[in-house]
Amino acid sequence: MQKPLPIPKIWWNLMKITLSQLLLIVLCSGMAIAHDTRAQEVLNRTISVAGEQLELSRILSDIEKQANVKFVYSTKIKSTQRLSVSLNNRRLSAVLDQILKPIEVTYEVIENRILLKKVKNEKEVLPNGDASSLELFRNVDRNITGTVSDEKGVGLPGVSILVKGTQRGTNTDVNGNYRLSIPDDNIILVFSFVGYLSQEINVANQTSLTISLKPDTKSLEEVVVVGYGVQRKKDLTGAVSTINAEMFKERKETQVAQALQGAMSGVMVTRSGANGAMGGATIRIRGITTIGSSDPLVIVDGVPVSDVNQVNPNDIENLSVLKDAASASIYGSRAAAGVILITTKRVKTDQASIQYSYENGFDTPTQLPDYMRAQRYMELVNELRWNDAGNGANRFPTFSQDLLTDYNQKHLSDPNRYPDTDWMALTLNKVAPREAHSISIVGGSKFVKSNASVRFEKVGGFYDNKNYNRIFVRSNNDFTINKLIGGTVDFNFKRTNALDPTASDPLYRVRISSPIYPALWADGRIADGKAGENVYAKVKYGGTDRNTYNQVGGRLALDLKPIEGLKISGIIAPIFDFNIQKRFNRQVDIYAANDPNQYLVSLIGGGLTTRLDENRTTNFSVTTQFLGNYLKTIGNHDFTALAGYENYYFKGESMGASRDQYLFDTYPYLNQGPAALRDNFGSAFETAYRSYFGRLTYSFKDKYLIQANVRRDGSSRFNANYRWGTFPSVSAGWVVSEEDFFKRQNVMSFLKLRASWGNLGNERIGNYPSVGIMSFSNALFYQNNVAVAQQTAAQVQYAIQDISWEKTASTDVGLDAYFLKNRLRFTTDAYYKQTK
Known part of the structure; x- marks a missing residue:
């Protein structure tokens, strides 16, 4: 039997490798054919593109929609470059070739996506000159x-x-x-x-x-401004709320008080007046504290000011509100209603920059009532009178049935005889426009850093002769002489021009004006409304009240750091105010409401003449402070101590003059009024206080926190025997989240319990309650049947020698909890205040 020849093992291996290679080649060929087939199918799709100077991104977007493809390309391909193209019913490949080749872009189809690649200009020619060896260098995603x-x-x-x-x-x-x-x-x-x-x-x-x-943990390590210093947010033991510059930037309000509205718990801001962005605002911290003034104390860069709106919102770096007695008692006598601390922006780097911003917007009334028209008004008046009369037979006691029948049609045919006045639409504007320009310049060196800003605002009102404009100028400058000595030199200026009509509370008068009385006759002449109460004419023609407010302030501080942890500061901050008011009541020519041909000369509202009242006020205040802050850490124990002295002095003077029966109502100056009808007055006052204060804080491992404050104030408003008051406070906190047992859970990232008690004072009871006050005036006496003017005096205030401080005791318990890695924050406080 013939045996087959054995095949060597090496041949088996060669055959397996060969068959594997052949199989791989077949598969890859199939994939390549399939890929080429799919790519060719995409490139054969028919599209149309046409347009002049179109951006490349728009052309590609149109192709994506028609060819059902997606383009992917590098940011180095400028999608904003413009091209002109006109291709109708062409294959996608032809369209891409014509569009992309001129801008040196190639393409490749990958499944249903087209990858665009930028072609570089560099070409490498091999020695054999084979054109196929030209390599294109690409930069793709x-x-x-x-x-x-x-x-x-x-x-x-x-x-x-x-x-x-x-x-x-x-x-x-x-x-x-x-x-x-x-x-x-x-x-x-x-x-x-x-x-x-x-x-x-x-x-x-x-x-x-x-x-x-x-x-x-930045929110916990964030530094919060407190009385005469700063603390980490996690170390606070009192009730303090803060907002930063970003919040003011987002809200874009022209006044600080309006930006605070709804921004923090326990702080209620109510806007008053129909003045749009320039409406006044009342701030109350945890309700009304006293039957006197409950306005909070406002501190700007450590200096007391009279109004929170004295600061440009764009200049604010941080705003803190001290709500409870423990945090506010360091300010003693004026902190019973809470404290608002404002820190303005300062330069943190040496890099110079200039920023400009422009804002434009408008305010609209949130809600206005529907105004009743004339016919409905008369129907309801009749119903009122009929009910008052016991529902008798006469159901038309005031306005007859004949008058009410088809009244709207009668008004259209004869508006003078049948008026139907929409006082709201006639008097009020739908919007109150506003705009603002701001510029800031920052820069500095190793020794001096400066931040200067200017802001101009222009704001309109919801009715005529209602607007204001103001300008803020601020310059904050920090200097460093050496490691031991430094300081600040700050300057600020504010000027406000406000215009108001002499009409009092136009919104209220609009709401109560009856629609059955005309404001204007059909030919445009002014009617006297009801008994001269024409709010439209009063607002538009009845005169203006112009107020100009000027304020110049400064702050000079010198800081010494003699040893590590100790900082000694001396501060002096003067403020000058100069204000002018001109109130010009104009005489208005009006026509009787019941007879448009009857001419009357009268001042709307019952007056008879044109009158000018002019008032000028000057105020000067100066705050002097000496502060010592000391910080010491010993192992797990952190100590801080503050000791300070403060002296405040204020003097105000005012004078006014008036003249009556002006012949011309276009020249509001005193020299044009009759000399026989002139009057003038003047007044002045001054007040001062002196204070000594201190604070101690202690922290153990950032877990257990204790703080104690005390302030002793003396006020010139009280008799010398009752002048001084002492106001202490104490607070404690437990940061539960620092305990080992707390760290075993993952839901809550921070938890702190707080408790505080403190006593605050109030001296807002007038400037001289402990002394009697005499008032001098001129009176007429008859001598021999001739009236003679004589100066007289009368006591208008009796002295109260034992009047002293009003005191408010406050107890607060609070909790701060952060969840989900500080993404969800919860703060709650329960407090009790008693004023006596």
């Missing part, structure tokens, strides 16, 4: 993948990932994974997530990047 987790390695969903300086980005999925197409450049990725610190990572040539985000 690439993908990067990875995972973002927290400090414990748990994936974070929803993390924002952006290519720095662009809008290109993505978010992580539910497991913290991400995939992002990025330019093939040396780019930086920015990872950000609420409650965590943002990270910026240089990608370089990495294709996978996994990172871990750290919790953001």
